[in-house]
Amino acid sequence: MNAPHTGGAVLVARPLTREAFAPFGDVIGTGEAARRFSINAGNTERYHDLARIDAGEGGRAIVSIFRGQPRQLPFPVTLMERHPLASQAFVPLSGRPYLVVVAPPGPAPRGGDLQAFVARPDQGVNYAPGVWHHPLLALEDVSDFLVIDRDGPGHNCEEVAVEPGVLLVLPTSDR
Amino acid sequence: MNAPHTGGAVLVARPLTREAFAPFGDVIGTGEAARRFSINAGNTERYHDLARIDAGEGGRAIVSIFRGQPRQLPFPVTLMERHPLASQAFVPLSGRPYLVVVAPPGPAPRGGDLQAFVARPDQGVNYAPGVWHHPLLALEDVSDFLVIDRDGPGHNCEEVAVEPGVLLVLPTSDR
Numbered sequence: 001m002n003a004p005h006t007g008g009a010v011l012v013a014r015p016l017t018r019e020a021f022a023p024f025g026d027v028i029g030t031g032e033a034a035r036r037f038s039i040n041a042g043n044t045e046r047y048h049d050l051a052r053i054d055a056g057e058g059g060r061a062i063v064s065i066f067r068g069q070p071r072q073l074p075f076p077v078t079l080m081e082r083h084p085l086a087s088q089a090f091v092p093l094s095g096r097p098y099l100v101v102v103a104p105p106g107p108a109p110r111g112g113d114l115q116a117f118v119a120r121p122d123q124g125v126n127y128a129p130g131v132w133h134h135p136l137l138a139l140e141d142v143s144d145f146l147v148i149d150r151d152g153p154g155h156n157c158e159e160v161a162v163e164p165g166v167l168l169v170l171p172t173s174d175r
Numbered sequence: 176m177n178a179p180h181t182g183g184a185v186l187v188a189r190p191l192t193r194e195a196f197a198p199f200g201d202v203i204g205t206g207e208a209a210r211r212f213s214i215n216a217g218n219t220e221r222y223h224d225l226a227r228i229d230a231g232e233g234g235r236a237i238v239s240i241f242r243g244q245p246r247q248l249p250f251p252v253t254l255m256e257r258h259p260l261a262s263q264a265f266v267p268l269s270g271r272p273y274l275v276v277v278a279p280p281g282p283a284p285r286g287g288d289l290q291a292f293v294a295r296p297d298q299g300v301n302y303a304p305g306v307w308h309h310p311l312l313a314l315e316d317v318s319d320f321l322v323i324d325r326d327g328p329g330h331n332c333e334e335v336a337v338e339p340g341v342l343l344v345l346p347t348s349d350r
Binding site: 028029030033039040041043044045046047048049050051053055060061062063064065066067068069071089091093095122124126135136144146147148151 | 203204205208214215216218219220221222223224225226228230235236237238239240241242243244246264266268270297299301310311319321322323326
């Protein structure tokens with residue numbers, strides 16, 4: 001990887017909430033369920049339909065596991081990617097928090113366009129098609145994530161450099 | 176629920192492996208990946224396409240969370256269900272083992288047709304369409320599972336009584 005070039009600007013990650021993340025996709029968690037109901041003769045609570053999974057025209061939804069090495073903070077954000085054809089969901093399997101950096105669909109984002117969130121271990125995210133996001137940002141230790149994305153024809157991954165880059169940090173109380 | 180009627184037969188849960196579970200669907204885990212490769216400039220290992228997600232004709236894949244109360248052992252298995260139109264995947268989110276009871280697609284299973292498996296906390300399962308299975312069998316404590324199944328028209332859940340029922344137990348060394 002090239003040495004990061006950041007303009008010195010700092011991007012502070014906020015707590016992840018459904019409301020704040022709504023322009024970018026879905027938060028996957030029991031606290032975010034619009035509908036829940038009891039099944040299995042009362043044994044099980046179903047938190048229903050938590051993400052808009054979109055495999056796109058001619059694609060199919062596939063399930064994979066991503067095993068990410070932990071990132072060190074402050075982290076220089078110098079590139080972003082997007083999947084124009086389909087959504088991509090990440091659900092943490094290792095019980096650790098992680099970071100999410102996003103920008104709205106549209107032209108390649110600049111540093112000032114980015115927003116960052118700290119996700120709790122019980123919160124997944126689903127990026128809507130075309131939403132710019134940083135590749136996986138695990139924290140603390142090697143972490144596994146269940147990923148639901150797309151297999152199919154067409155070019156479904158674009159990567160751009162972010163200029164000027166930004167330095168991603170946690171809120172002061174967490175640093 | 177009616178009092179369980181079991182014929183006294185015992186069903187011993189075996190360790191879950193890809194090979195043993197193959198007639199019923201997929202085991203979702205890094206150890207079961209046919210394909211893995213490095214992404215994100217070496218930060219992340221992708222264990223690719225671990226389950227045959229099948230939302231069926233006119234259906235769409237949806238993501239939910241099931242929160243199951245733990246079962247007590249020995250557990251009387253007296254009913255099974257199946258989803259004829261689509262697959263259904265369960266991936267544990269709470270770091271605890273769970274039990275899986277299945278029977279091949281076809282006529283309603285009898286007690287002697289059942290097979291049982293102990294899944295590790297890092298193993299999910301994906302039931303193929305039409306595979307008979309018992310509703311969620313969490314162990315130890317309240318446990319969350321990410322579930323990928325189907326929303327769409329048509330009747331996609333059938334439940335049958337199992338006669339004679341069986342008593343589900345762990346292997347002797349685990350009891």
